[in-house]
Amino acid sequence: MTNAVTPTVDLHNAVVLSGGFPLLSGVDLQLLPSSLTVITGANGAGKTSLLRLLAGLVPLSEGSGTVAGVDLANGDLRELRRRVGWLGHEGSFYDDLTVRENLTFAAKALERPLIEIERALQRVGLSNRIDTTTKKLSAGQRRRLGLSWLLIRRPEIWLLDEPYASLDDEARTFFDALITDVLRSGATVVISAHDKLKSEALQPRTIVLGGGRIVSES
Amino acid sequence: MKQLSQRLFGPLTLIAMGATLVLGLWVVPPDQVQGELARLVYVHPSVAWVALYVSFGTAAIASALYLWKRTRSEVMDRVANCAMEVSVVFIALTLITGSIWGRPAWGVWWVWDARLTSSAILGVLALGYLALRRANDDVQLRARRSAVFAVLVAINVPIIHFSVQWWKTLHQGATVFNSNRHLLIHGMQAWTLLISFIAFTMLFFWLLRYRYRLEVQRENLAGASLEEALASRRREGTQ
């Protein structure tokens, strides 16, 4: 007898409005633990909006859904945000603080031991930049800093907005290996990208968004 | 019963305003010192009372109720918005009637009197509330921020109340009651003043009711456009 697995993400006709404009126009989506899902689509299709909804960064306007056990319509979105990890493409940190200072801030906020900062930076290969201010890091290095933040946080759901943008081949390979480890730990990973993932290591479920809702999946 | 009282409220307001007008302009004799000018006492204090306490109070209470999760609803947000809009009108009337009264009494249209200054400040705050609402398209964000701002503005209302005591001022001090709470004006003057307070308060709630109805109609229209917007957005995905 098998136990049904509770979806980490369960959306029904999710609509997100911004100034009356529907960013998402009715999304039905279920995601399971230890799953990798890639969300693709043209510019303006709603990829980032969907990720932001899952992160609890924008409110659900219509429809229903739960993410990490939190009801999007009536639940505590602050609690949801604690349970998810967000890696945006805009850059995630205080520009005038160093790598060490940014991660120390995060670690102390989450009450994690500070030794995890060094472990995380070693994992992403940023140990030699620990005392560099964030604004001096390259785009790829800022992406790695974001990943180290997530490694310290260890969230249930990883939401990565166009993480492969401006990564070279070596960085992509490293990233694939990291995602594989994260999936093994039981987390749900959702990645947004313009195109399907060209990765031999990862076998994701691919969802195509158009007009604010899912138009196809594979 | 509710519908009957709603239908009667408008005519009753009209009657109260009419009574204020008739009593204030014709029936009550002119003041011994200020003459005919003192007839403004049946307009200015009532309008100021509505502007500073009734309308702001309504907006602040509705905003506080919106902020409290148990009573949070679109109704409270609408009431706060509409009350604040009407309060802008009444504050403007307060300043205008105050200036009209002040010109012959003080010789200038405007003096840096604490109560006048504070009333002008409240007027700008009320306009700021409306500006804040227009700066945010998102309904929930707009409602929350406006509600917090209205509560903050409410802090300033007691300051106005105490301003007559805090600062040296040209403004008339206690007019109706002395410090022992004994009535200073009598007879028909007192009754007319009371009627004017009631009339203008009713006028405020009458205006609020109609402004609220307009707001509901506007939102219904926006809701209809939402269906169109959703359909249009979904069509993008099929093109």
Add this chain to the structure above:
Amino acid sequence: MIRTALLVFKKDLRIEMRSRVLLWQVLPFGVMALLLCGIALGPSRAGNSSAGPGLFYLVTLLVALLMINRSQSVEKTPGTKASVATLGLDPAGVFLGKSLALAIELWATGIILLGGSVVILHTSLHGAILALPSVVVTLAALAVAGTLYGALTSGGDGAATLLPVLALPAFAPLLIAGERSFSAALNHGGIWRWWLILSVALSVYTAIGILLYGVLEES
């Protein structure tokens, strides 16, 4: 709440000390504004110390607007906002931390500008020293209220212009009390009444911030 407040307070001060916006931009602006006040008054009235308290607070208020914007702008980068939101910090703690950091910055600026008003506007030094407690409390109240108003306007359309529209009228009663207490100190009048009033305003804004900052963060 206290732990979060200290964390945010240290973070904000560290950012300020690293970027030195206060030192290289805000202070020069404040000093120039004081000079402009003297110029606007004209040579015969520029040294009139009775104008000093009001002009000191007027300039401090303009400086405060800059600093409130700065305090909010460090959080406003979309990526920073999203990442910090996922830390789940106690909003009351964030409010207290940001208010305290802003207060420290305003006090530092206020002392410089107070010195400026003594030198440029010939405000009595003795009176300025006597007025210090009320200046401290007024600027603290400004910092607390400013943090609230900054959060109210951040991210909206025209946030930089909306902040003065909302905040200046609300600050006016604080500045009236501050100016009156400063003038009372210069004229050896009773300042403790104004000091108490300012303390009440400070307490009320702090209480409201602790209660409602979370609502603003949610929005």
